Amino acid sequence: xxxxxxxLLKTAAVAGAVAAVADVAEARxxxxxxxxxxxxxYDSTLxxxxxxxxxxxxxxxxxxxDARDASGGEYDAPLDLNATTKNIIKLATDGPASTYMxxxxxxxxxxxxxxxxxxxxxxxxxxxxxxxxxRTCVGCRYCQIGCPFNVPKFEWSKSLPVVEDPKIVKCExxxxxxxxxxxxxxxxxxxxxxxxxxxxxxxxxxxxAAQPGKYFEDRAYGEVxxxxxxxxxxxxxGVSFQALGLPTLPREPLPQLSETVQHTTYKWGLAPxxxxxxxxxxxxxxxxxxxxxxxxx
Amino acid sequence: MASHATETPLGGTILTPGFxxxxxxxxxxxxxxxVRLVWGLxxxxxxxxLLAISNQSDGYPWGIWKPLNVVTFTGxxxxxxxxxxxxxxxxxxxxHGLIRSAVLAGAIGxxxxxxxxxxxxxxxxxxxxxxxxxxxxxxSVLLEIALCVLAYNLVLWIEVSPxxxxxxxxxxxxxxxxxxxxxxxxxxxAMPFVISLAIVLPTMHQSSLGGLFMVAVTKTHxxxxxxFLPFLFLVxxxxxxxxxxxxxxxxxxLAWGKRIDQPLLARMSIVPAWLLAAALVVRVGDILWRFxxxxxxxxxRLMGHQAFYGSFLLLELGLxxxxxxxxxxxxxxENRGKLLGAAFxxxxxxxxxxxxxxxxxxxxxxxxxxxxxxxxILFSVSLAAIGITVYVLxxxxxxxxxxxxxxxxxGTATGAQSAAGH
Ligand code: SF4
Ligand code: SF4
Ligand code: SF4
Numbered sequence: 167x168x169x170x171x172x173x174l175l176k177t178a179a180v181a182g183a184v185a186a187v188a189d190v191a192e193a194r195x196x197x198x199x200x201x202x203x204x205x206x207x208y209d210s211t212l213x214x215x216x217x218x219x220x221x222x223x224x225x226x227x228x229x230x231x232d233a234r235d236a237s238g239g240e241y242d243a244p245l246d247l248n249a250t251t252k253n254i255i256k257l258a259t260d261g262p263a264s265t266y267m268x269x270x271x272x273x274x275x276x277x278x279x280x281x282x283x284x285x286x287x288x289x290x291x292x293x294x295x296x297x298x299x300x301r302t303c304v305g306c307r308y309c310q311i312g313c314p315f316n317v318p319k320f321e322w323s324k325s326l327p328v329v330e331d332p333k334i335v336k337c338e339x340x341x342x343x344x345x346x347x348x349x350x351x352x353x354x355x356x357x358x359x360x361x362x363x364x365x366x367x368x369x370x371x372x373x374x375a376a377q378p379g380k381y382f383e384d385r386a387y388g389e390v391x392x393x394x395x396x397x398x399x400x401x402x403x404g405v406s407f408q409a410l411g412l413p414t415l416p417r418e419p420l421p422q423l424s425e426t427v428q429h430t431t432y433k434w435g436l437a438p439x440x441x442x443x444x445x446x447x448x449x450x451x452x453x454x455x456x457x458x459x460x461x462x463x
Numbered sequence: 464m465a466s467h468a469t470e471t472p473l474g475g476t477i478l479t480p481g482f483x484x485x486x487x488x489x490x491x492x493x494x495x496x497x498v499r500l501v502w503g504l505x506x507x508x509x510x511x512x513l514l515a516i517s518n519q520s521d522g523y524p525w526g527i528w529k530p531l532n533v534v535t536f537t538g539x540x541x542x543x544x545x546x547x548x549x550x551x552x553x554x555x556x557x558x559h560g561l562i563r564s565a566v567l568a569g570a571i572g573x574x575x576x577x578x579x580x581x582x583x584x585x586x587x588x589x590x591x592x593x594x595x596x597x598x599x600x601x602x603s604v605l606l607e608i609a610l611c612v613l614a615y616n617l618v619l620w621i622e623v624s625p626x627x628x629x630x631x632x633x634x635x636x637x638x639x640x641x642x643x644x645x646x647x648x649x650x651x652x653a654m655p656f657v658i659s660l661a662i663v664l665p666t667m668h669q670s671s672l673g674g675l676f677m678v679a680v681t682k683t684h685x686x687x688x689x690x691f692l693p694f695l696f697l698v699x700x701x702x703x704x705x706x707x708x709x710x711x712x713x714x715x716x717l718a719w720g721k722r723i724d725q726p727l728l729a730r731m732s733i734v735p736a737w738l739l740a741a742a743l744v745v746r747v748g749d750i751l752w753r754f755x756x757x758x759x760x761x762x763x764r765l766m767g768h769q770a771f772y773g774s775f776l777l778l779e780l781g782l783x784x785x786x787x788x789x790x791x792x793x794x795x796x797e798n799r800g801k802l803l804g805a806a807f808x809x810x811x812x813x814x815x816x817x818x819x820x821x822x823x824x825x826x827x828x829x830x831x832x833x834x835x836x837x838x839x840i841l842f843s844v845s846l847a848a849i850g851i852t853v854y855v856l857x858x859x860x861x862x863x864x865x866x867x868x869x870x871x872x873x874g875t876a877t878g879a880q881s882a883a884g885h
Contacts (some may be wrong), residue, residue, distance in 0.1 A: 175757060194852050215718055216735075232495065247521075247608065248521065260475065261845060262659065265526060278679075279602075280600075281602045281603065281678060282602075282603050282604070282605060282678055284592075284593055284599070284600060284605055284606040284609065285592040285593060285595070285598045285599055285606075286598055286599075286600050286605045296590075299590075300586070300591070302589065302598055303585075303586055303589060304584050304586050304587065304589045304594045305584045305585020305586030305587065305589070305591070305786070306584055306585070306605060307519075307524035307525065307585060308603070308605045309676070310846060311524060311525060311675075311676075311678075311679055311682070311825075312678045312679060314679075314680070314681050314682065316521070316827050316828055318521075319521045320524065321585075322503060322504055322505050322519075322521075323503060323505065323508055324503055325499070325501060325502055325503030325504070326500075326501070327588045328639065330503075331586075332503070332585050332586065360848075374676060381807070385588075391613055391874070393479065405631075408765075412698050412759065413681045413826070413828075414681070414762075415680075415681060416758060418666070420567050420678055420679075420680050420681075421602065421678055423680070423690060424602075424604060424674060424677035424678040425602050425691060427674060427677065427690060428601075428602065428604060428607070428671075429602075430608075430671075432601075432642055438663050438666075440666055441662065441663050441666060442659045442660065442662075442663045445551060445658070445659040445662045445663070446655055446659040448551065448554060449551050449655035449658060449659065450655055452554050452556075453655065463555035
């Protein structure tokens, strides 16, 4: 038998090397929010579901209504975030209890969408805002796979370059507005407020401390979840974050595992270079051996 | 023989009824691409959703084109990698005869995979940005795959090029022949450096194809979400590659009477058996290990559909085990028909595993569903047809099959074809 067990083990070793390094890797550090980073705090117990923010968002971002009634009129009634909806109010139910839920980009502290985007179309800008630059977006939609909140949406109905120019659509915290988020500006109940992330966290803690037991888990979602988000949520005690549509995330940022593996494997390009050198050396040696054998004949 | 092949008017020989059918499918693919380019990935607005070009959505932004056209096609195309590893990495020169056919299949498979990705890009006209170093995000697994697959495509076609040049060398045009004669020796000298790339690049991107889903921690079912994704994808690409080589040898034998070196294939086929056994151990051990973590267990419960996910996992494990069990038996490996069956099982097991990771395991949130539209499937089928078309064309025009015995195989092939043509 030409292929011995030993040879096979060697093959397995080469194949396994790539994955194995991952285990001995020092984990990539999670990114921390800088003190000047901004965000929003949404207190679900204050929201009355008027959708003023939804409309204001459309106006501020020049997005058309997603009309669903038969008349096809101006009535904006999107079912979910989509290519014309960066912000949505939904009803969330958890058993007998129910509340409203506002969804838009969470502006993660260490965002998966930024980690996966090939040429930085999604990237962090001043204030920790996760911004989108269509000029370097190839439309691969990996951000849609990566985002744990399913926030980025694609303009599926468009196709042609320039004329239609399909893009990824998501909330950019109204970074084009001097005044900050339009949704926070119009909220009649102050259910969603804009500010520095640190200040918002303090405010959330203050509300929780003032009325212990009022809020779900007595904590704000987004403080630590998935490495932290800049949009924070308070939910009434009876409605879980899961019921709001906020996934249960590990405390580590989601890109940590993949980036740790990626960077350990490719640190200084050592592994690929070593493999390249080894295979080349084997071939050159064999070629020489072949040549020598031929000369002897 | 060689001159006979050169002089045969190719038209009559090539255009067999089967080949015409293939050409029809190629045209279908071109038509589908045009519709996609003009009207987008969903096709014209307001039509029956059943007629959509693809059923991809904001929930399932990657449909079957990625797992099938890219991940499965390149898995099969990894025959070049698998045999290359044996031949060059482990200095098993006796496998040389398999290389050209496998490399051609590899070049075609990867070209199709790359084409499919590009057509699927929502903003394909921006693809040039991946060549601007200062913009690149090296954290992106997809970037690594994109650059690596592009480079590997180039490498594969360079590996194919000697066959083309050898044909030119014997061509009627003295100028072309002279040029081919000038390039060939230099190319042969440089080949080891190219071949090493052909080992390194697939090792990198085939593992990364699995790494793509590591970031989707909460959206990939815990049966499939593991730090071993890169390892498992690398292993399955090699096992699929071996399966593809055996299948290809048999298919070319069937079509053009190519002689098969069964003992050689039998010897080689023990490798995927061991690899699959290793993959099985890792797969099962890894799941058992991870499920001790309450968070993983909670995620498993949350995703629900336990019978659904469970049966896909069992199917996968069963296929892995069956393929390995068959290939461990000498009687199977040495029997042409049985080995072919096991080879198909190899391809199937790898494909199912890869498909599962990309689609079955992926659950963005409650309420999202995905099933490919008929046209979406047709897109993949017709793309595969293009691959077969190009392969058939190449083996008829250039010395591909069985390396040095190419003239023989070629003569036989031409003879058989012209007989069929009359
Ligand atoms: S919510 Fe999604 S899109 Fe927004 S920053 Fe986080 S990962 Fe990116
Ligand atoms: S679709 Fe655009 S923004 Fe999203 S990951 Fe791809 S390149 Fe980045
Ligand atoms: S910050 Fe601006 S874009 Fe984001 S949800 Fe509010 S209004 Fe919409």
